Amino acid sequence: MSDILTAKPGSKLYLLGNEAVVRGALENGISVAATYPGTPSSEIGDVFMDVAKDAGMYFEFSTNEKVALEVAAAAAASGLRSFVWMKHVGMNVASDSFMSIAYTKIRAGMVVLSADDPTMWSSQNEQDSRWYARLGNAPVLEPSNPQEMKDLMKYAFEISEKSGLAVLMRTTTRISHMRGVVTVGEVHVGKKKGEFVKEPSRFLPMPAQAYAAHKRIIETLADLVHDADTSPWNKVYGKGGKLGIITSGPTFNYAMDVVNEYDLKADVLKLTFTYPFPEKLVLDFVKNHEAILVAEEVDPIMEKEIFAILGKNGVIGKIYGKLDGTMPMAYEYSTDILKAAISKALGITLPEKTAITSDLKLPVRPPVWCPGCPHRGMYYATRKAVENLGIGNVIYPTDIGCYSLSATPPYQMADYLLSMGSSIGLASGLAVATDQKIVGFIGDSTFFHAGIPPLVNAVHAAVKMVIVVLDNRITGMTGGQPNPGMPLNGMGEVAPEVSIEAVAKAIGVGFVKSVDPANLAAAQAVMEEALGFDGVAVVIARHPCVMIKSKEKSAKQKLVFTVNKATCDKCMLCVTRFACPAMFIGEDGVVAIDEALCNGCGVCVQICPQKAIGVRR
Amino acid sequence: MKTYNVYIAGVGGQGVVRTSIIIGLACFKKGVNVVMSEIHGMAQRGGSVPAEMKIGDAYSPIIEKGGADLLISFEPAESLRAMGKLSKDTVAVINTQPIIPVTVALGTSVYLDPKTYIDELRSKLKRVVVLDAESMAREAGNILSLNMVMLGASSATPGFPVEKEFLVAAMKENLPAKAIDANLRAFDMGFELAEKELQ
Numbered sequence: 001m002s003d004i005l006t007a008k009p010g011s012k013l014y015l016l017g018n019e020a021v022v023r024g025a026l027e028n029g030i031s032v033a034a035t036y037p038g039t040p041s042s043e044i045g046d047v048f049m050d051v052a053k054d055a056g057m058y059f060e061f062s063t064n065e066k067v068a069l070e071v072a073a074a075a076a077a078s079g080l081r082s083f084v085w086m087k088h089v090g091m092n093v094a095s096d097s098f099m100s101i102a103y104t105k106i107r108a109g110m111v112v113l114s115a116d117d118p119t120m121w122s123s124q125n126e127q128d129s130r131w132y133a134r135l136g137n138a139p140v141l142e143p144s145n146p147q148e149m150k151d152l153m154k155y156a157f158e159i160s161e162k163s164g165l166a167v168l169m170r171t172t173t174r175i176s177h178m179r180g181v182v183t184v185g186e187v188h189v190g191k192k193k194g195e196f197v198k199e200p201s202r203f204l205p206m207p208a209q210a211y212a213a214h215k216r217i218i219e220t221l222a223d224l225v226h227d228a229d230t231s232p233w234n235k236v237y238g239k240g241g242k243l244g245i246i247t248s249g250p251t252f253n254y255a256m257d258v259v260n261e262y263d264l265k266a267d268v269l270k271l272t273f274t275y276p277f278p279e280k281l282v283l284d285f286v287k288n289h290e291a292i293l294v295a296e297e298v299d300p301i302m303e304k305e306i307f308a309i310l311g312k313n314g315v316i317g318k319i320y321g322k323l324d325g326t327m328p329m330a331y332e333y334s335t336d337i338l339k340a341a342i343s344k345a346l347g348i349t350l351p352e353k354t355a356i357t358s359d360l361k362l363p364v365r366p367p368v369w370c371p372g373c374p375h376r377g378m379y380y381a382t383r384k385a386v387e388n389l390g391i392g393n394v395i396y397p398t399d400i401g402c403y404s405l406s407a408t409p410p411y412q413m414a415d416y417l418l419s420m421g422s423s424i425g426l427a428s429g430l431a432v433a434t435d436q437k438i439v440g441f442i443g444d445s446t447f448f449h450a451g452i453p454p455l456v457n458a459v460h461a462a463v464k465m466v467i468v469v470l471d472n473r474i475t476g477m478t479g480g481q482p483n484p485g486m487p488l489n490g491m492g493e494v495a496p497e498v499s500i501e502a503v504a505k506a507i508g509v510g511f512v513k514s515v516d517p518a519n520l521a522a523a524q525a526v527m528e529e530a531l532g533f534d535g536v537a538v539v540i541a542r543h544p545c546v547m548i549k550s551k552e553k554s555a556k557q558k559l560v561f562t563v564n565k566a567t568c569d570k571c572m573l574c575v576t577r578f579a580c581p582a583m584f585i586g587e588d589g590v591v592a593i594d595e596a597l598c599n600g601c602g603v604c605v606q607i608c609p610q611k612a613i614g615v616r617r
Numbered sequence: 618m619k620t621y622n623v624y625i626a627g628v629g630g631q632g633v634v635r636t637s638i639i640i641g642l643a644c645f646k647k648g649v650n651v652v653m654s655e656i657h658g659m660a661q662r663g664g665s666v667p668a669e670m671k672i673g674d675a676y677s678p679i680i681e682k683g684g685a686d687l688l689i690s691f692e693p694a695e696s697l698r699a700m701g702k703l704s705k706d707t708v709a710v711i712n713t714q715p716i717i718p719v720t721v722a723l724g725t726s727v728y729l730d731p732k733t734y735i736d737e738l739r740s741k742l743k744r745v746v747v748l749d750a751e752s753m754a755r756e757a758g759n760i761l762s763l764n765m766v767m768l769g770a771s772s773a774t775p776g777f778p779v780e781k782e783f784l785v786a787a788m789k790e791n792l793p794a795k796a797i798d799a800n801l802r803a804f805d806m807g808f809e810l811a812e813k814e815l816q
Contacts, residue, residue, distance in 0.1 A: 353683035360697060405662065
């Protein structure tokens with residue numbers, strides 16, 4: 001059983017932020033937890049899946065973030081503490097219901113965690129979730145390390161229960177994926193079941209009720225300003241001096257490391273409870289310093305709050321931040337960036353360490369599909385089918401998941417991407433807007449998440465297009481979580497599988513066929529057939545994700561392939577057209593296979609015109 | 618107040634994150650404070666994967682420009698990619714076995730003779746330990762224990778702040794039980810080679 005559940009109160013664990021927050025939930029009587037996996041929040045679900053049953057609570061991987069949020073809201077409305085988390089763009093999906101939560105009044109604590117991804121390590125945009133707090137009237141807490149992620153769960157539930165509002169915990173990649181020492185408290189098992197006591201005036205935000213509710217929300221938020229002002233989580237780390245630094249989340253860490261390293265005379269005001277904004281606390285802090293530096297990732301949200309407070313109170317002072325160009329407007333910060341900003345605000349020069357430099361050019365190393373990834377075979381077969389039929393100018397709308405890696409050479413079969421499920425909606429629109437052939441790609445989990453309504457739309461619009469559902473039997477990019485297409489749920493129990501074929505047929509798709517993309521000839525034949533179909537065609541390419549497979553297979557001996565140097569005629573098709581990362585051109589100019597990287601899928605054997613690739617004996 | 622900063626470079630799938638977890642856990646077991654930052658998700662798919670950690674009293678694990686005390690690099694070109702974090706005083710432990718990115722065969726980038734990247738670092742850093750960790754791992758009985766060869770070698774470098782007993786305890790918690798013997802052999806081989814090279 002996981003330490004995260006069993007560790008004794010007062011003991012210490014070495015935890016990822018995303019692990020620590022689970023312990024925080026377990027210590028505070030969590031009853032219901034739900035998510036849709038998304039980096040950098042995914043490990044939270046992995047841990048819950050591991051511990052939920054033993055902890056006597058309920059956890060699910062919901063079909064999408066909106067459903068997850070609704071599951072959590074229903075629990076909170078029924079008197080059970082609930083927790084829902086997602087990556088920042090998941091908030092967009094969840095937002096429709098998120099906006100209405102404040103207009104109801106939940107009966108038990110509800111925490112919504114959004115993991116932002118400054119610098120976009122694994123995301124399509126850099127949106128700042130703190131805007132959602134303003135739109136959705138949710139108090140915001142911003143932790144700075146794994147210990148705080150754990151400890152803030154208690155506080156978050158308390159604020160939520162006091163206000164009847166859901167609390168938004170905003171982390172970033174550098175907090176969710178920070179590992180550190182965490183001292184744990186006592187686990188408190190939550191209630192198993194609640195009761196939904198009917199109260200239409202509370203839970204039905206129809207016009208008359210919503211009209212009254214909005215006024216109540218404004219009053220509740222106004223009351224919470226006092227809580228933020230006096231919160232033990234909003235605290236000055238002081239050394240005295242004329243400079244005050246106002247900061248939150250990961251940026252607090254960078255500021256502290258600079259102030260300590262160079263023993264600077266500056267006060268750091270760490271804001272953790274950042275919405276409603278602690279007006280009096282900040283005003284007093286500004287008044288007590290000659291200059292203020294505001295350091296926050298990503299948008300200048302606190303900074304604008306501060307300008308509003310200064311304006312309201314007729315105070316004039318110098319504010320260094322994003323708006324005067326001191327802090328960068330985009331991307332995550334670092335100790336180096338804070339060092340430069342603090343130096344500027346203090347008007348001093350700090351000693352610089354010299355990093356080595358080199359004029360050597362480094363090879364570009366973009367993320368690629370794993371060796372043995374079934375997507376590579378399906379894209380290869382699709383391209384062959386398109387070439388064989390002599391179709392030009394095919395448009396490939398794509399989706400969120402590993403298949404977006406089809407954008408890079410030699411495939412370049414990703415043309416338009418907006419969000420989860422966008423491949424099918426875009427395909428539908430492109431079919432109306434152009435006369436080009438359209439082949440959209442979407443994954444199994446993404447299909448369930450947001451692919452079904454646009455497929456209904458396409459059928460009803462009677463357009464012509466091919467949608468390939470890459471069913472690798474897992475939610476892959478995020479590390480391998482179950483989805484509704486699998487006979488497994490978040491509790492680790494056997495669960496009913498939802499058939500992609502049956503869904504497509506029920507919607508009225510006229511062409512539904514499945515194929516194993518490890519068989520290139522069969523995959524190509526199905527794609528050629530689908531491209532000739534007059535209507536919406538759905539091809540399901542089904543083959544398990546190699547990351548999951550290699551875990552299962554780890555005990556067994558895997559096949560390793562090798563190139564026969566005598567028969568290879570150096571056509572280079574395998575490296576320039578197929579591009580498996582386990583294959584490379586060796587020093588002798590002949591293609592070689594890296595034994596450590598090869599996963600033994602055997603698809604390269606099928607593409608070699610000289611039959612020069614075989615199993616290593 | 619001075620922290621010991623470790624930057625670990627490599628390619629997704631090589632065991633960079635696992636290695637950094639083991640070092641961090643070993644520090645934790647010794648009772649030394651440690652903070653660490655990992656990259657998960659899309660960036661892990663065969664791309665460059667950096668992990669960074671500060672051992673001692675730091676708030677953030679992100680290393681300043683030129684601030685790494687130790688570079689553990691699983692791949693020659695990736696070791697040079699880390700240069701912004703390295704100073705002449707950084708100790709580097711580098712695996713010689715390259716992983717050639719697909720962009721090279723496609724002609725969109727060039728991978729020089731792996732030695733070129735290593736020699737470049739040798740000319741700029743005071744101490745560099747170079748080893749063929751892949752062959753050593755194979756010799757130890759499991760090619761997947763490449764990362765433990767690297768860890769063993771790193772732990773032999775001057776100033777490395779955590780002793781073998783803690784590292785072994787952390788390895789036992791983090792590696793499959795059936796592979797532990799090969800991993801311990803790999804660790805020792807790395808350690809011995811680095812000790813010899815450093816003399």
